[in-house]
Every structure is written in structure tokens, then in C-alpha cells.
Amino acid sequence: MEFDLIELIRQRTAQPRDDVRLGIGDDAALLAVPAGQELAVAIDTLVEGVHFPRGTAAADIGWKALAVNLSDLAAMGASPAWALLALTMPSGDAGFVEGFVEGFSQLAQPHRLALVGGDTTRGPLSISVAVHGFVPPGKALGRSEARVGDAVLVTGTLGDAAAGLQALQHPTPGEQGDIKLRDYLIGRLNRPTPRLAAGIALRDQAHACVDISDGLLADLGHICVASGVGAEIEAALLPRSSALLGLHDDTTALRFALSGGDDYELCFTVPASRVAQVQADLSRLGCGVTRIGRIVEGEGVRVRGHEGDWLKTRQSGWEHFA
Amino acid sequence: MEFDLIELIRQRTAQPRDDVRLGIGDDAALLAVPAGQELAVAIDTLVEGVHFPRGTAAADIGWKALAVNLSDLAAMGASPAWALLALTMPSGDAGFVEGFVEGFSQLAQPHRLALVGGDTTRGPLSISVAVHGFVPPGKALGRSEARVGDAVLVTGTLGDAAAGLQALQHPTPGEQGDIKLRDYLIGRLNRPTPRLAAGIALRDQAHACVDISDGLLADLGHICVASGVGAEIEAALLPRSSALLGLHDDTTALRFALSGGDDYELCFTVPASRVAQVQADLSRLGCGVTRIGRIVEGEGVRVRGHEGDWLKTRQSGWEHFA
Numbered sequence: 046m047e048f049d050l051i052e053l054i055r056q057r058t059a060q061p062r063d064d065v066r067l068g069i070g071d072d073a074a075l076l077a078v079p080a081g082q083e084l085a086v087a088i089d090t091l092v093e094g095v096h097f098p099r100g101t102a103a104a105d106i107g108w109k110a111l112a113v114n115l116s117d118l119a120a121m122g123a124s125p126a127w128a129l130l131a132l133t134m135p136s137g138d139a140g141f142v143e144g145f146v147e148g149f150s151q152l153a154q155p156h157r158l159a160l161v162g163g164d165t166t167r168g169p170l171s172i173s174v175a176v177h178g179f180v181p182p183g184k185a186l187g188r189s190e191a192r193v194g195d196a197v198l199v200t201g202t203l204g205d206a207a208a209g210l211q212a213l214q215h216p217t218p219g220e221q222g223d224i225k226l227r228d229y230l231i232g233r234l235n236r237p238t239p240r241l242a243a244g245i246a247l248r249d250q251a252h253a254c255v256d257i258s259d260g261l262l263a264d265l266g267h268i269c270v271a272s273g274v275g276a277e278i279e280a281a282l283l284p285r286s287s288a289l290l291g292l293h294d295d296t297t298a299l300r301f302a303l304s305g306g307d308d309y310e311l312c313f314t315v316p317a318s319r320v321a322q323v324q325a326d327l328s329r330l331g332c333g334v335t336r337i338g339r340i341v342e343g344e345g346v347r348v349r350g351h352e353g354d355w356l357k358t359r360q361s362g363w364e365h366f367a
Numbered sequence: 368m369e370f371d372l373i374e375l376i377r378q379r380t381a382q383p384r385d386d387v388r389l390g391i392g393d394d395a396a397l398l399a400v401p402a403g404q405e406l407a408v409a410i411d412t413l414v415e416g417v418h419f420p421r422g423t424a425a426a427d428i429g430w431k432a433l434a435v436n437l438s439d440l441a442a443m444g445a446s447p448a449w450a451l452l453a454l455t456m457p458s459g460d461a462g463f464v465e466g467f468v469e470g471f472s473q474l475a476q477p478h479r480l481a482l483v484g485g486d487t488t489r490g491p492l493s494i495s496v497a498v499h500g501f502v503p504p505g506k507a508l509g510r511s512e513a514r515v516g517d518a519v520l521v522t523g524t525l526g527d528a529a530a531g532l533q534a535l536q537h538p539t540p541g542e543q544g545d546i547k548l549r550d551y552l553i554g555r556l557n558r559p560t561p562r563l564a565a566g567i568a569l570r571d572q573a574h575a576c577v578d579i580s581d582g583l584l585a586d587l588g589h590i591c592v593a594s595g596v597g598a599e600i601e602a603a604l605l606p607r608s609s610a611l612l613g614l615h616d617d618t619t620a621l622r623f624a625l626s627g628g629d630d631y632e633l634c635f636t637v638p639a640s641r642v643a644q645v646q647a648d649l650s651r652l653g654c655g656v657t658r659i660g661r662i663v664e665g666e667g668v669r670v671r672g673h674e675g676d677w678l679k680t681r682q683s684g685w686e687h688f689a
Binding site for chain 1: 388389392393394395396397398399400402405406407408409410411412413414415416417418438439440442443445449451452453455483484485486488489490491493495497498499500502504507509510576577578593
């Protein structure tokens with residue numbers, strides 16, 4: 046059975062790449078990193094009932110399992126190349142695997158990402174994906190080089206995925222218009238878009254960059270700790286989708302935007318003098334980008350409310366064992 | 368909590384390597400593959416209750432999670448360099464993590480393997496490890512180049528891990544001597560030794576190589592399918608430990624040696640003219656090696672019994688969804 050599943054996965058994820066010398070089917074894959082490139086590698090796990098609700102469509106799980114990992118590469122400014130898949134599921138359900146691989150491939154193909162190896166095991170549903178990308182030496186975007194005076198920017202809109210999760214968990218009958226807004230937010234939860242092109246464009250521009258997986262406060266907080274700086278954010282500047290604002294009052298929408306996880310947008314810092322250039326570069330890629338605050342001396346992330354007051358916030362987002 | 372666990376793991380697995388440009392702590396690790404080397408990568412998952420019994424010591428789980436992956440590198444003739452760890456567990460149990468990391472590090476350190484990234488998540492206990500090793504271009508050991516007339520050899524002894532699992536599952540009071548034998552077999556189950564030095568020594572010698580994770584019949588069968596050949600094995604030649612033979616009759620010991628998984632020995636084919644050289648090379652490394660049969664025309668693996676008859680065997684070992 047396992048062999049058939051792997052063969053199914055192999056066929057559906059075929060992606061010709063010269064740098065794959067030996068793909069799925071042996072004890073290990075053999076890969077050639079191009080000369081003059083370093084390798085960026087990351088691994089992330091999704092567990093049913095923790096990272097996605099029971100009942101999530103197999104194709105959405107496949108997409109998201111890859112997306113959260115590609116988002117890590119985006120945050121480093123790396124271009125994706127290869128992935129390994131460890132798929133644990135209660136039974137050898139070929140229908141599930143077909144759906145999973147369909148969603149996985151929909152995201153992998155436009156990025157020419159090749160699945161080069163994997164493991165299928167029996168157990169409670171969970172998926173670990175390891176991704177590999179390339180970045181020129183010295184060009185990767187870390188967390189530790191944010192400087193006082195930098196502007197803080199984010200791509201896209203914030204809080205949509207958290208609102209999408211709430212919409213799934215509390216399905217209430219709504220008007221036709223509401224259903225469309227809810228579907229949009231649920232789509233943002235289930236099918237996040239890793240900001241790969243934006244990350245690459247930021248290589249020579251940004252001082253520091255993270256992807257927002259645990260919430261803006263938590264992830265920008267990581268930059269602050271690693272760089273030994275603080276950050277000040279303007280609540281009024283946080284980019285929020287019309288779907289989020291159409292379904293929630295300002296207070297709730299603000300809470301989602303500050304602390305909601307799973308958006309997989311990038312948060313990065315650039316010298317103030319480069320903001321206009323970065324906004325132009327990312328807009329050309331079709332990626333919205335918004336200046337939301339600045340890096341200051343001190344520590345931690347503070348948020349200024351609409352009245353100019355400092356909001357009381359918990360310096361945390363999603364914590365896996367909280 | 369997650370941050371503390373990762374910091375604990377980072378401290379306990381520190382391993383200075385020049386080729387690690389950025390280790391645990393950012394969105395991705397940054398790694399430099401040495402010039403003139405290809406990358407061998409593999410991923411394997413262990414699930415509690417499937418791949419190890421509930422109650423297995425954390426340190427044994429840590430060792431084995433790495434060992435089964437290093438065994439894949441050994442089967443390719445690759446030398447290990449880096450690993451990623453995805454650790455899913457029901458609660459953020461620092462004691463479990465300490466034990467796990469201790470066992471992991473006991474195996475990682477002598478091989479100078481660096482843990483460069485990871486993810487800790489909440490869920491039923493399971494561990495995925497992805498490993499990365501180096502091998503010169505064209506030197507990796509695949510499965511598809513076995514040739515008719517090759518000798519078939521295995522390292523170490525076969526069937527010990529299967530007997531160890533049985534000893535765990537059916538603990539019966541025994542004499543003092545029996546307890547030592549049982550402990551030996553359980554040790555072989557919990558702390559397999561990946562045959563890395565042997566794999567590297569076989570780079571210029573072996574035509575085909577696999578590690579025995581699913582059982583000799585199944586794994587040698589993979590070589591036969593990939594190479595378009597058959598294999599004939601002599602039951603009388605199968606290397607079996609004195610512990611296995613001390614606790615089981617010949618029929619049971621033979622069954623374990625043919626179909627038991629989890630031994631993580633290497634099975635490989637070499638031209639008959641090189642057998643003596645290979646045996647001398649591997650012995651110098653302290654690795655026992657035994658000629659057990661030969662590659663023939665046709666397909667499948669046949670086993671000749673002590674009387675010269677062909678045994679009835681099922682062409683399978685451990686199947687994850689069987």
C-alpha cells in the first residue's frame with residue numbers, strides 16, 4: 046500500500062529540474078546546489094485539530110502544509126527548489142492522498158518546486174514538510190539586523206486568517222453578502238499565499254524580515270529580541286481587509302490584526318529612505334505593502350491607538366503549548 | 368514555552384560546523400554545501416505505538432529518530448552533515464525533551480551532525496527528522512545497478528530487532544542468562560547503529576545498496592525490482608546473533624531474519640571478484656559482513672532452505688498500511 050501511495054505522490058508532483066539528480070524512490074534523494082548559492086532549509090508540521098480543524102478539505106491541507114514552509118523561505122529571501130514530505134495518517138486513504146497532492150501541487154508547480162522524497166506512516170493525521178531554497182551568500186534576510194530608525198512594513202492585510210478560523214468555528218446564518226466575506230476569510234486561512242517574490246525583492250532592501258505565523262506582535266517581537274531594539278506600531282495604519290472590517294467591529298478587527306496567527310504575510314524593516322522604493326518594487330509584483338510603524342531604542346512592541354494612547358497588549362500571539 | 372524548548376534543544380545539540388552559516392533560531396537555516404559534493408536528503412517519521420511501543424524511554428526515541436534517517440544516508444554512501452527535527456508531543460514536557468535530546472545527541476555528536484532547525488508542535492507523539500549528507504557526484508549507492516552474478520551481502524546480524532520487539536511485547540520471567548539476551552535484543556531494537564562508515568567504504572565497490580528497515584525480503588526485493596533482476600538467498604548463510612539463536616528455535620529465528628524490520632543493517636551487491644576485498648575493508652571498520660546469496664536473472668527473492676529446497680516465503684516485510 047505504502048508503495049502505491051508514494052508512486053501516486055511521485056506521479057502527481059513530477060517537476061523536471063536539472064538539479065534533482067535522483068528523486069523519490071531510493072533511500073535518499075540526490076541534489077545539486079547551484080554554484081554560488083547557499084541553501085535555506087526549514088521544517089514545519091501541521092497537526093489535525095491543532096493547526097487545521099478536523100474536516101478541512103484534503104486539498105486545502107496539502108496547500109497549507111507547503112505554504113507555511115514556503116513562507117519561511119520567503120522570510121529569508123530564498124527562492125524555493127525542493128521539498129520532503131512526511132505524511133502520517135490513520136489509514137492508507139488513496140482519496141485523501143489524491144486531494145492532498147492536488148492542493149500541494151497547485152502551490153508547488155508555479156514555483157517549480159520538486160517533491161524529492163518522503164515518508165508515509167500510519168498514525169493520527171499530521172504532516173511535516175521540509176523545504177529547501179537557494180539564496181546568494183550574504184543576501185539572506187535575518188531577524189537580527191533591524192536598526193533604530195528603520196520603518197516597519199507588512200505585506201497584504203492582517204487578521205484575515207484568525208477571522209476565518211472564527212467563521213469556521215462559529216458558523217452563523219448570514220446574509221448573502223456576509224457569506225462571501227466569510228468565504229474570503231476562510232480562504233485566507235486555508236490557502237495562504239507565501240510572499241516569495243516579495244522576499245526575493247527585499248534581499249537588498251530590508252534589514253530584517255519575518256513571516257507572520259504566530260501574529261504580528263509575536264513575530265515582530267522576535268525581530269526586536271534578535272536585534273536588541275523596540276518597535277512602535279500605529280493601530281490606525283494596520284492594513285485590514287474589507288472582509289474583516291465588514292464582519293467585525295474595530296476592536297475585534299484590531300485584535301485579530303495584532304495577535305491573530307496564520308496570515309503568512311511578511312513583516313520587515315527598511316531604512317526610512319528606502320520605503321518609497323520598496324513600496325514601488327512590491328506593488329509592481331502585485332503585492333500590497335503598508336508602513337505600520339518604526340524601530341526605536343528599547344525593547345518590545347508598543348501599539349499606539351487611534352487617540353494617540355498606548356494600547357495594553359499582551360506581547361504574544363499563538364503559542365503552541367500555551 | 369515553545370521558545371524555551373527550542374532553546375534547550377539548541378544548547379544541547381550545539382555542534383560547530385563551518386558549513387552552517389545560520390543555525391536554529393531564524394525562519395530557516397542557511398547552509399553551504401562544499402564544492403564538489405552533492406546533497407543526499409531523506410526524511411523519516413516515528414509514531415508512538417506504531418514505530419516504537421508506548422513507554423519507550425525518551426532517550427531511546429531520540430536516538431532512534433535520528434538513527435533511522437542516518438541509515439538512509441548510509442545506504443546511499445553519504446556522509447552526514449545536518450538535520451531538521453519536527454517534534455510533535457501532547458504537552459510541552461521539558462523532561463521528555465531533555466531525554467530525547469540526550470539520545471539524539473549521543474548519536475549525532477560522534478558523526479559531527481548539526482541540528483540546524485526544527486519545529487515543536489502539540490499533538491500525539493511523533494517525530495519527523497530530515498537529514499542531509501554529502502556524496503561526491505556519481506558515487507552514491509542506488510538500488511538499480513545490481514547485476515546478474517553479483518554476490519549479495521549484509522552487514523551485522525539480522526532479526527535481532529524483531530526479536531527485541533517480541534521480548535518487549537511478551538515479557539516472560541526467564542533465567543538470568545535469558546534476561547541478558549533479551550536486553551541485548553531490545554537494545555538492538557531501541558538503539559540501532561546506522562552503518563555510515565560501511566556505506567562510505569562501499570562507494571567504489573557496491574553496485575546496489577539498501578538499508579534493512581522493512582525486512583531482508585522486502586528491502587532486497589526493492590533492489591530486485593529497481594534493477595530488473597532476481598536474488599537467491601541461502602538460509603544457512605544468514606547471520607544471526609547468539610542472542611537470537613539462544614532464545615528462539617531455528618524456524619522462528621529464520622523468520623525474524625528474513626522478514627523482521629528495524630535492523631538497519633545494509634544489504635548490498637558487489638561483483639563476486641570483489642567480495643574478499645569488501646569483507647576485508649568492512650572488517651577493518653569493525654563492521655561484520657556476510658555473503659548470503661547472489662543476483663540471478665528473473666525477478667523476486669527466493670530462499671533456499673537447509674535441505675536445498677526453496678522455502679515458501681511472502682515477498683514482504685513490514686508494510687505501514689498492511
